[in-house]
Amino acid sequence: xxxxxxxxxxxxxxxxxxxxxxxxxxxxxxxxxxxxxxxxxxxxxxxxxxxxxxxxxxxxxxxxxxxxxxxxxxxxxxxxxxxxxxxxxxxxxxxxxxxxxxxxxxxxxxxxxxxxxxxxxxxxxxxxxxxxxxxxxxxxxxxxxxxxxxxxxxxxxxxxxxxxxxxxxxxxxxxxxxxxxxxxxxxxxxxxxxxxxxxxxxxxxxxxxxxxxxxxxxxxxxxxxxxxxxxxxxxxxxxxxxxxxxxxxxxxxxxxxxxxxxxxxxxxxxxxxxxxxxxxxxxxxxxxxxxxxxxxxxxxxxxxxxxxxxxxxxxxxxxxxxxxxxxxxxxxxxxxxxxxxxxxxxxx
Amino acid sequence: xxxxxxxxxxxxxxxxxxxxxxxxxxxxxxxxxxxxxxxxxxxxxxxxxxxxxxxxxxxxxxxxxxxxxxxxxxxxxxxxxxxxxxxxxxxxxxxxxxxxxxxxxxxxxxxxxxxxxxxxxxxxxxxxxxxxxxxxxxxxxxxxxxxxxxxxxxxxxxxxxxxxxxxxxxxxxxxxxxxxxxxxxxxxxxxxxxxxxxxxxxxxxxxxxxxxxxxxxxxxxxxxxxxxxxxxxxxxxxxxxxxxxxxxxxxxxxxxxxxxxxxxxxxxxxxxxxxxxxxxxxxxxxxxxxxxxxxxxxxxxxxxxxxxxxxxxxxx
Amino acid sequence: xxxxxxxxxxxxxxxxxxxxxxxxxxxxxxxxxxxxxxxxxxxxxxxxxxxxxxxxxxxxxxxxxxxxxxxxxxxxxxxxxxxxxxxxxxxxxxxxxxxxxxxxxxxxxxxxxxxxxxxxxxxxxxxxxxxxxxxxxxxxxxxxxxxxxxxxxxxxxxxxxxxxxxxxxxxxxxxxxxxxxxxxxxxxxxxxxxxxxxxxxxxxxxxxxxxxxxxxxxxxxxxxxxxxxxxxxxxxxxxxxxxxxxxxxxxxxxxxxxxxxxxxxxxxxxxxxxxxxxxxxxxxxxxx
Numbered sequence: 041x042x043x044x045x046x047x048x049x050x051x052x053x054x055x056x057x058x059x060x061x062x063x064x065x066x067x068x069x070x071x072x073x074x075x076x077x078x079x080x081x082x083x084x085x086x087x088x089x090x091x092x093x094x095x096x097x098x099x100x101x102x103x104x105x106x107x108x109x110x111x112x113x114x115x116x117x118x119x120x121x122x123x124x125x126x127x128x129x130x131x132x133x134x135x136x137x138x139x140x141x142x143x144x145x146x147x148x149x150x151x152x153x154x155x156x157x158x159x160x161x162x163x164x165x166x167x168x169x170x171x172x173x174x175x176x177x178x179x180x181x182x183x184x185x186x187x188x189x190x191x192x193x194x195x196x197x198x199x200x201x202x203x204x205x206x207x208x209x210x211x212x213x214x215x216x217x218x219x220x221x222x223x224x225x226x227x228x229x230x231x232x233x234x235x236x237x238x239x240x241x242x243x244x245x246x247x248x249x250x251x252x253x254x255x256x257x258x259x260x261x262x263x264x265x266x267x268x269x270x271x272x273x274x275x276x277x278x279x280x281x282x283x284x285x286x287x288x289x290x291x292x293x294x295x296x297x298x299x300x301x302x303x304x305x306x307x308x309x310x311x312x313x314x315x316x317x318x319x320x321x322x323x324x325x326x327x328x329x330x331x332x333x334x335x336x337x338x339x340x341x342x343x344x345x346x347x348x349x350x351x352x353x354x355x356x357x358x359x360x361x362x363x364x365x366x367x368x369x370x371x372x373x374x375x376x377x378x379x380x381x382x383x384x385x386x387x388x
Numbered sequence: 389x390x391x392x393x394x395x396x397x398x399x400x401x402x403x404x405x406x407x408x409x410x411x412x413x414x415x416x417x418x419x420x421x422x423x424x425x426x427x428x429x430x431x432x433x434x435x436x437x438x439x440x441x442x443x444x445x446x447x448x449x450x451x452x453x454x455x456x457x458x459x460x461x462x463x464x465x466x467x468x469x470x471x472x473x474x475x476x477x478x479x480x481x482x483x484x485x486x487x488x489x490x491x492x493x494x495x496x497x498x499x500x501x502x503x504x505x506x507x508x509x510x511x512x513x514x515x516x517x518x519x520x521x522x523x524x525x526x527x528x529x530x531x532x533x534x535x536x537x538x539x540x541x542x543x544x545x546x547x548x549x550x551x552x553x554x555x556x557x558x559x560x561x562x563x564x565x566x567x568x569x570x571x572x573x574x575x576x577x578x579x580x581x582x583x584x585x586x587x588x589x590x591x592x593x594x595x596x597x598x599x600x601x602x603x604x605x606x607x608x609x610x611x612x613x614x615x616x617x618x619x620x621x622x623x624x625x626x627x628x629x630x631x632x633x634x635x636x637x638x639x640x641x642x643x644x645x646x647x648x649x650x651x652x653x654x655x656x657x658x659x660x661x662x663x664x665x666x667x668x669x670x671x672x673x674x675x676x677x678x679x680x681x682x683x684x685x686x687x688x689x690x691x692x693x694x695x696x697x698x699x700x701x702x703x704x
Numbered sequence: 705x706x707x708x709x710x711x712x713x714x715x716x717x718x719x720x721x722x723x724x725x726x727x728x729x730x731x732x733x734x735x736x737x738x739x740x741x742x743x744x745x746x747x748x749x750x751x752x753x754x755x756x757x758x759x760x761x762x763x764x765x766x767x768x769x770x771x772x773x774x775x776x777x778x779x780x781x782x783x784x785x786x787x788x789x790x791x792x793x794x795x796x797x798x799x800x801x802x803x804x805x806x807x808x809x810x811x812x813x814x815x816x817x818x819x820x821x822x823x824x825x826x827x828x829x830x831x832x833x834x835x836x837x838x839x840x841x842x843x844x845x846x847x848x849x850x851x852x853x854x855x856x857x858x859x860x861x862x863x864x865x866x867x868x869x870x871x872x873x874x875x876x877x878x879x880x881x882x883x884x885x886x887x888x889x890x891x892x893x894x895x896x897x898x899x900x901x902x903x904x905x906x907x908x909x910x911x912x913x914x915x916x917x918x919x920x921x922x923x924x925x926x927x928x929x930x931x932x933x934x935x936x937x938x939x940x941x942x943x944x945x946x947x948x949x950x951x952x953x954x955x956x957x958x959x960x961x962x963x964x965x966x967x968x969x970x971x972x973x974x975x976x977x978x979x980x981x982x983x984x985x986x987x988x989x990x991x992x
Contacts, residue, residue, distance in 0.1 A: 070591075070595065070661070070662055071504075071662045072661070072662055088508070089510065091660065091661070092597075092660075101597065101629050102628040102629050102630070105722045105723075106722075106723060108768040108769070110768070110809075118807070119807065120808075120809055121726075121809055122726055122768055122809045122811070124723065124724075124726070124811075126718070126720065126723065152962065153962060157960075157961055157975065158721050158960035158961060158962060158975070160960075160962055161719065161720045161721075161722070162722075179508070179511060179527060180511075181508075181510040181511050182414055182415045182510055182511060182512055183414055183510070263970075267969065267989065270969075270989045270990070271990070276453055277423070277425075280406075280421075280423040280452070280453050281420065281421040281422075281423065281446075283445065283451070283601070283604040283605055284604055285599050285600050285601035285603075285604040285605070285658075286597075286598070286599035286600055286601070287599045287601050287658075287660050290597050290599050290660075291660060296962075296964070297963055297964030297965065298957070298958075298962075298963050298964070299627060299957055299963065300722075300771070300772060300957045300958065300963070301626075301627040301628070301771065302768060302769050302770055302771045303626055303627075303628060304768075304769030304770075309768065309769045311722075311766075311768070312627065312628050313722075313963075314627045314628055314629065316957075316963070316964070316965070317599070318964060318965070320600070320618075321612065321613055322613060322618055323955075323965050324954075324955055324965050325613065325955065326953070326954070326955045327794040327795030327798065327955075328794060330928075332954070332968075332991055332992060333991070337453075338991070342967070342991075345969070345989075346964075346967070349969075349970065350967065350969065350970035353970040354970055367414055368414065368510060369660050371441075371601050371604075371605045371654075371657075371658035372420065372421055372441070373413045373414065373418065373419065373420020373421065373441070374420070375414055375420075620796055621795075621796050
């Protein structure tokens with residue numbers, strides 16, 4: 041039976057976790073809610089949506105792939121060799137209080153980076169070192185549409201523990217062995233149990249706050265719908281205002297495109313991978329000057345098609361969690377929901 | 389939006405490939421740029437107290453859907469936004485005859501983020517503007533506020549409420565009534581010690597994610613692929629995102645905007661991490677104003693002092 | 705995935721496919737004024753002797769501090785003592801490669817991508833159509849087929865460039881012309897004194913060649929505009945889209961199907977390509 045942890049005991053739990061893990065938790069900073077390292081003296085904020093998703097915990101914006109160093113042979117200075125060095129240690133982390141849509145984002149990136157085909161060792165290491173304590177969402181925002189893409193505000197597959205707000209506390213459901221390891225017995229033994237039906241009821245309440253959705257499934261028909269719309273003039277109309285900035289991709293919990301660059305400093309340096317954005321014209325610009333996605337409408341089309349078609353074909357999933365960040369933060373007010381609704385026929 | 393305005397826009401639609409105005413945003417009190425090609429779309433247009441986007445960002449041809457060489461575009465511009473057109477004309481980026489501009493007088497735009505703290509502005513269920521009072525219901529909490537307390541900072545310091553360059557002006561012109569100086573925020577920053585200022589900017593730059601929205605939303609930034617912040621050879625900025633390279637990025641950009649920034653504040657508005665990034669070009673503007681009396685985009689036909697020279701400069 | 709595919713998939717040191725193996729340049733050949741060929745050996749002798757790949761597969765070559773770029777391996781698969789790459793000076797990485805001399809240390813991630821299905825081509829007539837540097841991916845396949853000449857029927861190589869100075873692999877071309885068992889047609893765009901072969905654009909020469917599509921496979925690579933018109937000529941001659949192969953180039957970073965940029969619709973050029981038939985390309989969104 042799940043335990044009920046009252047609001048005022050959360051800190052005890054967090055302090056306990058912080059002894060063995062880097063604990064990342066939503067908190068207010070510079071006028072926004074961000075996910076940042078837990079510090080006992082700072083307030084946490086489990087009410088607001090974080091400005092960006094939690095993907096950074098498994099896929100940081102800038103990550104070193106390896107260091108290199110050119111070394112001259114002492115006896116034959118013309119003979120120069122390179123040494124490469126990788127790091128193996130990643131911190132053990134807990135993402136605490138992240139919403140189901142952010143958990144879904146991490147699951148979706150896992151499907152790309154750590155399923156079939158090439159596996160990304162950097163992502164894999166970080167994902168394995170990350171435990172997730174998800175928090176069922178009670179307050180959908182104007183831009184939210186998780187249920188449209190098959191998500192749920194109150195269930196978080198992929199999480200290790202699920203918290204559901206019940207009364208003045210949170211029902212704690214342990215979902216995995218990794219989650220069990222995050223439960224300090226001396227704290228939890230003293231907590232009261234909460235009835236499963238009560239948790240169920242609280243979870244259903246959240247779903248009702250979202251508009252009754254048209255559900256988009258990761259089906260071949262959905263994938264086909266966007267391929268069919270590839271040459272549609274609607275793309276020009278829908279994306280006319282797009283300014284080709286990177287906000288939607290950087291804020292997106294599933295966008296995972298990156299670039300690889302070398303940074304050098306004398307004879308040493310490092311190879312970094314950094315988030316890139318398919319909205320930037322330079323993303324596909326070739327050395328010859330040719331750019332297969334020169335127009336901003338082509339780039340936007342690729343972004344939506346990638347999530348709602350290509351990822352279905354390649355990974356069997358929809359590449360969107362419905363978190364709404366791209367809608368909320370778009371400087372040109374472009375609403376992905378309108379585009380998707382227009383191009384994908386409704387399924388029952 | 390008034391019937392008169394809609395009728396006038398419907399009237400000019402045959403003359404332009406498309407008309408850029410404002411349409412519905414993600415909730416009832418946000419708008420978004422709207423590109424109109426057909427008369428039946430005119431009805432979707434809005435002109436209200438939430439039309440903050442500077443539509444002049446779509447004036448440089450490289451930043452908007454293409455039109456045929458003999459075609460023109462139409463757009464509605466607020467006074468502050470219209471300064472961009474004057475500046476772009478002076479820089480030779482667009483020809484005047486390629487634009488059909490609707491001029492209006494702007495009473496100041498409402499910044500709903502000023503309600504944050506009182507209500508959650510991302511969970512608005514209902515909003516009503518009645519005379520000077522904005523009532524917003526969000527997440528079961530209701531708040532009523534005087535719109536004068538909700539105006540954007542730039543609107544409080546507005547010196548140009550009427551469109552400065554236009555083909556048609558609709559409605560009555562108003563007179564400016566600034567309640568703040570346009571450079572007040574810069575002056576506050578100047579009062580800090582060097583160390584304080586350094587700490588201030590380091591903290592701000594530490595958050596930058598280099599989404600380049602500040603650059604792309606700027607009507608005066610039109611270099612696109614040739615922007616030196618994007619070129620790899622020579623490499624002016626690092627791809628990796630950290631405080632130092634962010635600082636470099638923004639400082640280069642501020643210098644390139646010297647004498648050109650038209651103070652629309654869009655860069656700061658769109659910043660997803662709340663950096664008041666407009667303060668950097670504003671500082672350059674203040675210097676140019678103090679030395680040369682120059683305000684970019686306020687006088688058609690005049691050249692920026694940084695693109696011109698006099699044998700005898702009075703203050704140099 | 706069959707074992708054969710596994711064999712030709714880059715694992716990387718410590719199972720890290722982002723990590724290159726270290727290698728050295730052992731020879732540099734000037735092919736044309738702006739194209740050089742580099743012969744490269746892996747530092748690890750054992751790895752080098754075991755290195756295997758199929759014609760058409762590519763490599764990510766690294767110059768540490770400058771970056772990585774994608775190049776097709778154009779030495780023969782049976783050549784075990786070096787790998788060859790041909791590089792045109794164009795961007796940051798390629799220019800840096802042109803400045804390298806023998807002995808320089810580089811990094812290499814290979815083999816990556818798919819390959820020409822040479823087994824399916826056995827027993828058939830083969831037509832190669834190349835333009836400029838487009839001969840590079842064809843060279844590996846040609847060398848492979850010549851080494852197993854008995855397995856293939858007629859082989860016809862049509863290769864052209866703007867001027868005689870822009871023809872790559874002049875030594876190979878001379879060797880191939882000397883052989884009596886294949887047909888080689890060379891062409892340049894405009895008449896030049898002393899040129900004793902054909903004059904005219906490659907597609908025109910393809911049209912004039914009166915190719916027989918029966919039991920044939922055509923493999924073409926070159927500038928996009930050349931490919932476009934070669935395709936028209938091949939279809940005129942009766943070649944079906946399934947009979948025509950090409951290799952595509954796209955801006956790539958990871959080469960692993962992860963970084964996103966090289967897709968054409970749902971296909972990634974880096975892992976699903978670079979080799980495609982025209983039938984496959986026709987089924988993809990028009991995004992070349």
